Amino acid sequence: MVVRWIAERAVKWVLIALAFSALASLLLIAVFIFKEGVPFIVRVGLKDFLLSSEWDPQAGRFGVFAMIVASLCVTFGAMIVGAPLGVAGAIFLNEFVSRRITRIVKPAIELLAGIPSVVYGFIGVVAVAPLIREHLGGPGLSLLCASLILGVMVLPTIMSVAADAISSVPNSYREGALALGATRWQSVRMVILKAARSGIVAGVILGLGRAVGETMAVIMVAGNTVQVPGSVLDPVRTLTTNIALEMGHATGLHRQALFATGVVLFVVIMILNALTMAAMKRGHAGK
Amino acid sequence: MKGLKNAEKAMVAAATAAALALTGCGRNQANSITVAGSTAFQPFAEKLADQFMARRPDVRITVQGGGSALGIQTALSGAAQIGMADLVKLPPEAAGLESITVARDGIAVIVNQGNAVSNLATDQVRAVFNGTVANWRNVGGDDRGIRVVSREAGSGTRSSFEDILGGFRLANDAIVQDSNGTIRETVANDRDAVGYLSHGLLTERVKPVSLDGVECKEEEIVAGWYKLVRPVFLLTKGAPSGAAKDFIDFVLSPEGQETIRRNGLLPAR
Numbered sequence: 001m002v003v004r005w006i007a008e009r010a011v012k013w014v015l016i017a018l019a020f021s022a023l024a025s026l027l028l029i030a031v032f033i034f035k036e037g038v039p040f041i042v043r044v045g046l047k048d049f050l051l052s053s054e055w056d057p058q059a060g061r062f063g064v065f066a067m068i069v070a071s072l073c074v075t076f077g078a079m080i081v082g083a084p085l086g087v088a089g090a091i092f093l094n095e096f097v098s099r100r101i102t103r104i105v106k107p108a109i110e111l112l113a114g115i116p117s118v119v120y121g122f123i124g125v126v127a128v129a130p131l132i133r134e135h136l137g138g139p140g141l142s143l144l145c146a147s148l149i150l151g152v153m154v155l156p157t158i159m160s161v162a163a164d165a166i167s168s169v170p171n172s173y174r175e176g177a178l179a180l181g182a183t184r185w186q187s188v189r190m191v192i193l194k195a196a197r198s199g200i201v202a203g204v205i206l207g208l209g210r211a212v213g214e215t216m217a218v219i220m221v222a223g224n225t226v227q228v229p230g231s232v233l234d235p236v237r238t239l240t241t242n243i244a245l246e247m248g249h250a251t252g253l254h255r256q257a258l259f260a261t262g263v264v265l266f267v268v269i270m271i272l273n274a275l276t277m278a279a280m281k282r283g284h285a286g287k
Numbered sequence: 288m289k290g291l292k293n294a295e296k297a298m299v300a301a302a303t304a305a306a307l308a309l310t311g312c313g314r315n316q317a318n319s320i321t322v323a324g325s326t327a328f329q330p331f332a333e334k335l336a337d338q339f340m341a342r343r344p345d346v347r348i349t350v351q352g353g354g355s356a357l358g359i360q361t362a363l364s365g366a367a368q369i370g371m372a373d374l375v376k377l378p379p380e381a382a383g384l385e386s387i388t389v390a391r392d393g394i395a396v397i398v399n400q401g402n403a404v405s406n407l408a409t410d411q412v413r414a415v416f417n418g419t420v421a422n423w424r425n426v427g428g429d430d431r432g433i434r435v436v437s438r439e440a441g442s443g444t445r446s447s448f449e450d451i452l453g454g455f456r457l458a459n460d461a462i463v464q465d466s467n468g469t470i471r472e473t474v475a476n477d478r479d480a481v482g483y484l485s486h487g488l489l490t491e492r493v494k495p496v497s498l499d500g501v502e503c504k505e506e507e508i509v510a511g512w513y514k515l516v517r518p519v520f521l522l523t524k525g526a527p528s529g530a531a532k533d534f535i536d537f538v539l540s541p542e543g544q545e546t547i548r549r550n551g552l553l554p555a556r
Contacts, residue, residue: 056440056456057440057441058440058441058446059456125469125472125473125476126472126476129476130476133476133477139434139462139477139480140476140477141462141473219465220469223462223463224439224462224463224464224465225459225460225461225462225463226459227459227460234460235460235462237463244465245439245463245465246439246440246441248326248353248354248356248357248441249354249355249356249357249439249440249441249442249443250356250441251356251359251360251378251380254440254441
């Protein structure tokens with residue numbers, strides 16, 4: 001009896017320790033980035049750092065405004081591509097085809113998530129960018145190219161989470177809607193999407209997180225020019241790619257500037273998360 | 288939370304480097320050398336290290352990349368016995384290091400195979416890359432916009448390119464790619480692009496242009512006619528000694544220099 005009690009206790013504490021170790025690593029990373037980055041921001045001045053678009057480490061100019069804009073644009077672009085496709089795919093798989101087809105198609109789309117990002121980048125460089133260059137103009141490596149590639153990359157995340165949310169809507173809701181004379185599309189639009197809303201939003205948030213943080217594929221297809229994009233055909237450099245591009249060469253102040261870029265990225269992600277979380281809560285309240 | 292990944296990677300890399308340095312110290316230090324730095328010279332250093340270890344089984348050489356800046360840093364800190372750097376001008380912090388030129392590398396200015404331009408004057412190269420000339424028509428080509436492709440800030444190839452040409456600032460709208468290979472692919476796929484890369488990595492997919500009428504060819508570089516040439520340095524803290532000295536001597540020996548030449552770089556002398 002005592003042995004069992006001790007064992008129970010031990011398991012409990014081991015699990016607590018494990019759970020907190022994940023939290024501790026998050027904390028350590030945050031402390032590390034801020035410790036390296038914040039002194040730099042203080043030294044250069046928050047305004048010069050955040051609101052200038054001039055990034056020339058050799059000349060001592062460090063402005064990340066263009067990269068903040070680029071990160072937001074690329075993420076937003078990826079959502080425009082990925083979210084409608086993902087949600088539409090989820091609706092289709094749950095409401096319009098038989099279970100048998102779903103069982104084949106859904107795992108196939110989830111396989112997309114297993115493809116390494118460098119492969120997506122490669123496809124972007126050899127297939128998508130030349131198409132954009134030939135048909136729309138510009139250098140091809142661009143905001144548009146990055147958005148398209150990222151949109152496909154976030155597709156499986158959004159779709160599988162949204163599909164799970166939709167399939168967990170009780171069947172009685174569907175039957176009720178149909179019994180009231182709604183067509184299939186009406187029942188999807190008026191009942192099922194509303195009932196599954198929080199799950200769908202959760203899927204979009206997860207996709208958003210992936211899009212903001214993606215680095216490798218974006219380095220390959222975005223062109224990496226530090227400028228505020230004037231059109232979707234302009235090359236851009238995001239916060240993540242800036243860090244990855246220059247970390248290998250950076251020393252001294254330049255290195256600190258990259259950590260400060262990390263701080264900005266951290267804050268941007270926090271804000272995006274908070275905004276979507278708030279949007280989700282409002283969605284619940286309105287229901 | 289995905290954004291944290293990069294920082295995490297950086298931390299893991301730092302931890303790994305520290306671990307490597309520690310294990311390096313733990314073993315018999317005299318016979319274990321770490322060589323780190325320039326990614327352009329890394330493949331050559333790996334081949335040379337293999338050849339060297341085949342003759343001297345008692346020595347173990349670990350070759351790491353990371354870039355010229357890392358080569359200087361690790362040589363200074365002692366994490367690597369030998370640093371590799373391929374810069375025309377070594378930064379001030381490298382003043383305390385012994386530097387030995389072990390090879391030379393030409394930098395080729397490249398355009399698309401479909402581009403009519405085959406020769407540029409130094410002034411024209413400067414004007415193209417800083418953005419003052421934006422149309423191929425102005426340098427003897429078709430009436431098309433010029434797309435500048437460059438390496439990232441801090442890259443050894445880029446700083447050498449800029450230092451040799453001197454006095455220009457890269458165009459603001461230049462596309463940035465992070466390796467010789469991606470520069471080559473971008474230029475090979477884009478009719479209007481112009482870029483630069485290591486002479487050893489030229490292929491038929493792109494067209495090197497002559498500089499002031501001098502082709503970017505091995506003979507011209509060896510003869511000293513071609514202008515865009517940078518040295519590859521091996522750096523040590525204090526005069527090299529023990530196994531590190533033996534390795535550097537091997538790199539400078541006729542056999543080592545032949546390996547360098549056969550794989551696309553130019554011998555030091």
